[in-house]
Amino acid sequence: MFGKKLINQQELLISEGASMSYQLTGNVDVHSEVGVILPTYREAENIEKLIAEIENLPLNASILVIDDYSPDKTAEIVKNLQKKYGNILLCVRPEKSGLGTAITDGFKIFLSLKTSPRFIVTMDADYSHNPKAILQLLSSMQCGCGVVIGSRYCRGGRTAGWPFTRKIISRAANTVAKSVVGLRLNDCTSGFRCYSAGFLREAIGSLHSQTYEIQIETVKQALLRGFGIKEVPILFVNRKRGKSKLTLAEVQSYISYIFKTVAYGRKR
Ligand SMILES: Nc1nc2c(ncn2[C@@H]2O[C@H](COP(=O)(O)OP(=O)(O)O)[C@@H](O)[C@H]2O)c(=O)[nH]1
Ligand SMILES: [Mg+2]
DSSP, X not given: OOOOEEEEHHHHTSSTTXXXXXXXXXXXXXXXXXXXXXXXXXXXXXXXXXXXXXXXXXXXXXXXXXXXXXXXXXXXXXXXXXXXXXXXXXXXXXXXXXXXXXXXXXXXXXXXXSSOXXXXXXXXXXXSSOTTHXXXXXXXXXXXXSEEEEESSSTTOEEESOOHHHHHHHHHHHHHXXXXXXXXXXXXXXXXXXXXXXXXXXXXXXXXXXXXXXXXXXXXXXXHTTOOEEEEEOEEEOOSSSOXXXXXXXXXXXXXXXXXXXXXXXXX
16 A cells, blocks of 8 residues: 655755755655656645646656645645545655756656656646646657657747736747757747656756756756757646746846856856
């Protein structure tokens, strides 16, 4: 039967040298082909329905929620769902620490499992990414790529419900990444992705992003290491519940990452 385990951060080497201790709950002996990382901050209104939909997919998958001690008690909802489903892991970090570190900690946890998944999916937990599209991302992984991107801006991809300013920010972030950092992709900032565990094992030591720039850093690492990158069209729908966590500070962090990449060279 499904047993519940408590593991501390040092044991899983989530963040070497850090003094914070995170709690990971759930069955760490779970053996799944696919790992789905859901970073959450204040997603109490979305998380239950989203997890139920992922659970209904014809997949051998584990779900890992990385929650930053959300004041709306997102983690409590996930803990209840753990009683219903045997394949949910929950990592609660002590404070809001950024999307980039949430995703990287998620990679580290999945890669540290006794049997790690072959494919690791990242997606937003606000329903902007349709869980059914996970199946398309996975079937595109059959080409042996390191990364498949659910792309809003390749032929057939779309966004819906975004206000004009948000459309501009997203387009500008992509244009800058394309021309300044040298990434020739239609959408290099989408958070809906599938990675091969093989690529992540090679790249994990080079991922240092705090926030949204993690999306650029991962594709840059795939290019540098010679892994294939493929885009598949998706429909991105703006969240209907809860608020965006993209702050001015995070836009600044993205811009500063771009500048550093240019100043220190593209190989970093
Ligand atoms: N754990 C964690 N998750 C975050 C953080 N910032 C954003 N998220 C999650 O990352 C996903 C994308 O964030 P969202 O606010 O929807 O960004 P947007 O779609 O770009 O407006 C959502 O599931 C958020 O809950 C953070 O600092 N920590
Ligand atoms: Mg969102």
